[in-house]
Amino acid sequence: MIKHPAVIALVTAALLTVGCSSNDDKLAQSSEQVTYNLAQKYLRSSNWSAAIEALEVMEENFPFGSYAEQAQLELIYAYFRGNEYDAAIASADRFVRLHPQHRNVDYAFYMRGIAAFHNDTAFYSMLPTDITQRDAGTAKDSFDYFAQLIDRYPDSPYALDAQKRMIYLRNMLARYEIHVANYYFKRSAYLAAANRGRYVVENFEGTPAVPDGLAVMAQAYQMLGMDDYSKSAEKVLVKNFPNHPALKDGKFDYRFDRDDNRTWVDYVTLGLFKRRPTINFDTREIYNPFYNEDLDPQPPG
Incomplete structure (x- = not known):
């Protein structure tokens, strides 16, 4: 209307x-x-x-x-700038479907990836919320869209920017797994925590979350009584990331970031209401801080 x-x-x-x-x-x-x-x-x-x-x-x-095809490309951009991300994705999908051989179809792929990533960031950007703690669904969609662009149009003028965004998204997805592992520690779900740490190490090599993935594995396997697995993760962590804060004198500190002090309430209640110790691995400030670069797309040429 x-x-x-x-x-x-x-x-x-x-x-x-x-x-x-x-x-x-x-x-x-x-x-x-x-x-x-x-x-x-x-x-x-x-x-x-x-x-x-x-x-x-x-x-x-x-x-x-x-002007039909150019107007359709510009409509994708206008939807995006108007914060109508679902409409931008749908419009980009339609353009790809109707004009698969168009000389600027790579722009539709590019904008689809951007719109998918921003689909839920507008609301959260106004809140003091860590972006890596949100559901990773839209980030995965965005990563896949950019991967399609690079796979089909490696020489596209948007390919380099898409690669940078994929690095950003990959770091975020890896960090999300660590947040989930920390949550599982709080729930005493140590096997689930170990699996998340291993997933980061095996699937997100080179991201800043890998050191914490190893620390998660060392901690969780130790709490499961799987000492061989714990020592193996510790050995890799010591060799590759000797400055990790969970290491003390070259060995893994299994009491890292845990408060064992008992208050008078703990004594009176016999520890019934004692809060479980917090286990939280987050070394983004040490290993290549997780960045939040302002990435602003341009209108179609």
């Missing part, structure tokens, strides 16, 4: 021109030009809602016009 008066006036005039001169191709092209120029005006002024409305009118009334 069109809401902006200027959009209503100019687009209506354009469509009336088409209606009154259905046999005149030049007039029809002129009407398309008027609508497209209006959309460009709103894009340049960052009036995303008005731009979306004008571009949607173009898509509906001039699906085979001279």
Whole structure:
């Protein structure tokens, strides 16, 4: 539904021109030009809602016009800048499906990845929330979309930026696994914690979360009584990350980050209400801090 008066006036005039001169191709092209120029005006002024409305009118009334494909690409961008991420993804999917051989189809792949990542960040960015503690679903979708772009169009001008974003997303996905492992420690689910740590070590090699993945394994296997596995993880941690805070004098400190002090309440209640010791591995400030770079996509060329 069109809401902006200027959009209503100019687009209506354009469509009336088409209606009154259905046999005149030049007039029809002129009407398309008027609508497209209006959309460009709103894009340049960052009036995303008005731009979306004008571009949607173009898509509906001039699906085979001279500016149709370019307008569809610009609609993806306008949806994204207007924080309509689901619409941007759907529009990008539609463009890929309808124009698989288009010279700029790589842009649709690129924007689909960006929109998927931002799909739930707008709300969380306003809260004091660690992005790595959120559900990793959209990050995985975004990673897969960027991987498709690089696989199909390795020479795309968007490939390098997509690679940087994939590194960012891979770091975030690895760190998410460590957060889950820390949660399992709190629930005394030590085998589940060990599995998360091992998953990071085996699947996210080179990420800043690997040292904590090894520490999780050493701690969790020790608590499970699986000393051989614990010592093996400790050995790798000592060799590759000797400055990890869980290491003390070259050995793993199994009491790391745990408070064993008992209060008078613990004595009176015989420890019935004693809080479980916290086990939390998070060394992002030591091993390549997890960054949150401001990545701003550009409109289609």
